[in-house]
Amino acid sequence: MQATLFSTNQLGFSTIFIVIAENCRGYSTEEAVGRTPAILSSGQHDKDFYQRMWATLNEQKYWQGKMWNKRKNGKIYADWLTISAVTADDGHITHYVGTFSDITSNPESSAEIHRLAYYDSLTHLPNRRMLFDRLRQALAASSRNKHYGALLFLDLDNFKTLNDTYGHSIGDLLLVEIAQRLTANVREGDTEARLGGDEFVLMLENLSENTQEAVIQAGLIGEKIRDTVALPYIVQGLELWCTASIGVSLFYGHESSVDDLLKHSDFAMYHAKNEGRNGIRFFDPEMQATLVERSALESDLRHALERGQLRLYYQIQVNNERRAIGAEALLRWVHPERGLILPEQFIPLAEKTGLIVPIGLWVLQTACAQLRDWSTNPATSSLLLALNASALELRQPDFVEQVRQALSTTGINPALLKIEL
Ligand SMILES: Nc1nc2c(ncn2[C@@H]2O[C@H](COP(=O)(O)OP(=O)(O)OP(=O)(O)O)[C@@H](O)[C@H]2O)c(=O)[nH]1
Known part of the structure; x- marks a missing residue:
């Protein structure tokens, strides 16, 4: 366990940041002294967390707890932080002293680090990194079993307006609800991820070996997802409506790279936006034609x-x-x-x-x-x-x-x- 002692003035600025170990989280003593411990901030804790911490410190003159910090190289790790407020004779706080202890190797912390590294903290869906890992595995599997897979890129329509109208925290709750609907509507084994903001990706595996059939399967799942997302939501008593534009690209073995696939789906999604939103668009024009043809046939069949x-x-x-x-x-x-x-x-x-x-x-x-x-x-x-x-x-x-x-x-x-x- 590596411990680091620090001391700050009343405003939380470091007057001394004593590094007991040679190398504190990647910072040398020269780099650390005179800086605030905020250089270790990982962005994983929200305003409330810090408000509660400062309130306890000022009232009880003591706080301890786990804090997710970031090393100089960007890696997130867990510190056990103990801070005491030092008071003058008249009782006013003159400065704070504390220690950081790296508890990353605790089994509980390791599991949490994995979660932070691979999952989105708001929706708990896999994040971009996990998606890319799974996509690489899926390309390898597709090249072995010769089945198509598909990448569906979803971007919510006019989400900024929703945030502006109802507030960011309602927007957050809606993102969580949407994530749950996505999870409920794909098969086990498929991956649904949140890339960030109002962007989600679904990765479908084991579609048909036949191109046309795979296009139709991906198109049908896309339509189901689009229709499901468009159903009304009740969030904190408010009825909210939200639609998504969806871009689709198919993958078959290693024909395209992971980066290209995501770009293709993103590009197709922009087409869907330009065509009026709440729609589905394939990256490949021939596949798009198949989808249009199938939709026309479906609409005709409804009247047949x-x-x-x-x-x-x-x-x-x-x-x-x-x-x-x-x-x-x-x-x-x-x-x-x-x-x-x-x-x-x-x-x-x-x-x-x-x-x-x-x-x-x-x-x-x-x-x-x-x-x-x-x-x-x-x-x-x-x-x-x-x-x-x-x-x-x-x-x-x-x-x-x-x-x-x-x-x-x-x-x-x-x-x-x-x-x-
Ligand atoms: N509530 C919430 N909003 C977020 C989060 N991340 C990003 N946003 C907001 O999501 C909105 C995304 O807007 P855009 O996708 O650029 O635009 P849009 O309004 O959805 O419009 P179109 O995509 O063109 O249909 C922005 O207003 C971001 O501030 C988040 O974690 N929570």
Whole structure:
């Protein structure tokens, strides 16, 4: 344990700063004498901390506690600080004397030092340094497993106005709430970090091996994050609204450096700001085009049902004697501009957006209606009809009820309907 004795005048300025060890936190005796202990200040303690310390010192003439300090080389460490106020005969404080003892090697302090070095003290999210470490590991993992990853750069919109309107401490509380929402909305294993100010980064790993799919995955997660951030917040009884602009770049192995990736996402985020904020922008123009195309398709898909653009085609199945024994219902989307769209192009989108549930219900009702029509004709009345349902539909709590209702409304023989996963 290294101890350093110091003495200051009433205003806290050092008159003597005696360095017992040869080298005090990197400062030589010549450098330290005449300076205040504030040269060791790490910026980790807020105004309140110092106010409380001075109040105790002046009232009780004594204070001791742990203080996070900074060495000359910038490294943060823990000191145990003991200060006594020295008084004259009439009781007024003439100066202070104290000792610093380096307690960095205490296990508890080491853990805290790690936290200070790698985590943001306001939100407790990983900081820039931790993000860069994780990003380096993620690039190495991506180069091994050949899966894409993505870096999403979020900057809150007009946060300065919010700070100016409600005050910095409300702004701080909002930043904490936003950090919690980010954490709740990504998968375990993904990293959410605060770079500082109103800037956050999400690092997604293990996206698809296929570029287009990875773009769509990152775009969907970006949209989910954007929508989640935009929901209202209640902070100290105030209802606050805040949106974020998001820039995205994908990574694949070591194709780009860590610095470049962050720059790319930042650059894309500025594009999102310029386009009116509360938006998502990919760094790569082709990826952006994929995202725009997917968004257009999604918005069209939302209307496809009500506009009667979905069709069920029936592929007849025959037995060895080439007699029809059943049929499989095949779903197609007849898009007014794009023509016939196959399920593999729109079912994943329907599943990700939840549209699969109303679409699945339509398929079920349409298939049952078809069976009812077939039941009136002896040539088709015993045909078995098979249709596909997605796992998401089966997980709906009212799925069984919906099937029961479709059967009873149409009055068909349930044995003729086959639902395949
Ligand atoms: N409450 C709080 N505010 C911070 C903190 N760090 C930075 N800020 C403030 O966050 C604001 C960031 O503003 P900018 O991102 O530059 O601008 P903006 O108002 O968000 O506008 P756009 O980014 O252009 O949408 C500034 O007013 C900073 O003072 C912090 O830790 N707490």
